[in-house]
Amino acid sequence: MSPTVLKPLETHELTLAGNQRDKRIVFGWGRPFRVLDGVSILGDQSGAEKRLQVHSKLDRALKFLQRDVGYSLLDDALAESGGGVRLVHDIEVMQALGALPARGRRSCRAPKERPIENADEADDILSCKPEIGKYAHYKDDIVLVSRFAGLVHGFEERTDPNAPNVKHDMLYKKVLQGIRLLHLCEFHYADVVLTLAYASVYFRGAFTSLGKTMSDYEAAHVCVLLIYLAHSFLFDETCPLRVWQQHIFKKYCNLKVLDAALYRIFKLRGFKLRITEAEEKEALSVLLLRTNGGLPDGSSTSGQRRPKGRSSSSTESTKCMEKEDSGSADIINI
Structure with a gap:
């Protein structure tokens, strides 16, 4: 019997005598040997x-x-x-x-605490009382908001003596909530002061156009919306509007309405958020006064002391800018 010659890519069968049964073995060029009935000779991969x-x-x-x-x-x-x-x-x-990737960059900032759920809107129309201070993150926030309210209220009196008084407990509560949100996002205190300075200037334009149509309740929420607008202009890393809606505007309006109101205010300013150096100095001169401040009834609140920080702008005072007349428009219709 002549020997079998294996050719490439061809299969040859060979019968081996076994104890119980025959096994047909397949030989292939370049492939492992295997037994047709499932018993491996070299074995498959593990x-x-x-x-x-x-x-x-x-x-x-x-x-x-x-x-x-x-x-x-x-x-x-x-x-x-x-x-x-x-x-x-x-x-x-x-x-x-080809270069090290950027490190430490954030697309936005988020607060480290959840929104306060037990804040009852039914108590917001009361006159300003010491318990308003519970919304302050630091003790100095009460002083800061008092000066901010005085800055806003002073412009209101000069512009329209018969207009509703925006210096009330609702304004304190909402602005304190806005400042608290900035603190929870770890913004520097000096940046918070600068944000309020810009917001107070923005309020002048909004009040000039909408002062006669805004209620105290609406004016307080508009102030917070202007704080959001100011912080969006000043900082690269901002807290998203949806977070502000969850923490402050949750019982006032939904995100869609809030976004539309923000656009109308932005349009009212001609889509320009820069202020003059004189406006900035005037606002900061009021917010950074050395005199003692507090709630309108002279009461104080307990709380943490804020971290020390330096202002990012001068504290020199200047005269207020003259009133500019513009058309009336409705900002928020709820």
Whole structure:
């Protein structure tokens, strides 16, 4: 019997005599030997080898996504204080990018506490009382809001003596809530003061146009909306409007109405948020006075002391700007 010659890519069968039954064995060029009835001669790959082979392909795909496409995966994200996220890349990715990726950048800021749910809007129409101070994050916030209310109220009296008084407990409560939200987002105290200074200037334009149509209740919410607008203009990292709606405007209006009101106020200013140097100095000169402040009835509140900080602008005082007349418009219709 002549020997069987194996040819490439051809299958040859050979019968072996066994104790119980015959087994047909297949010989193939470039392929492992195997027994047709399921009994392996050299054996298939183990589970670990298969997993290693699959993971190798996944690793190559992962490197392609990170290095060539530039995807940021979940494993690249590390949580930071204030709700921020920092992306971390390995050395190979950084070399492929040609530069170190930016670190410490946040798209927005979020408060570290949930909204106060037990605040009853039915008590907001009461005259200003010491318990309003419970909305203050720091003790100095009461002084700051008192000066802010005086700044807003002073302009109101000069503009329209018969207009409703906006210096009341609703204004204190809402502005204190706005300041508290900025504190929870870890804004520096000096930045909070600067934000209120800009908001007070914005209020002049809004009150000139809407003073006769705004109630005390609406004026307080407009002040907070102007604080949001000011902080959006001044800072690169801002607290989203939806967070303000959840913390302050939740029982007043929904996010869609709030967004529309914000746009109308922005349009009322001609889409310009810059103020003059004289306006900034005047507002800061009132907010940064050294005299004692507090609630209108002279009461005080207990609370934390704010961190020390320096103002980012001068405290020199200037004369108020003359009144500018503009058309009346409705800002918020609830």
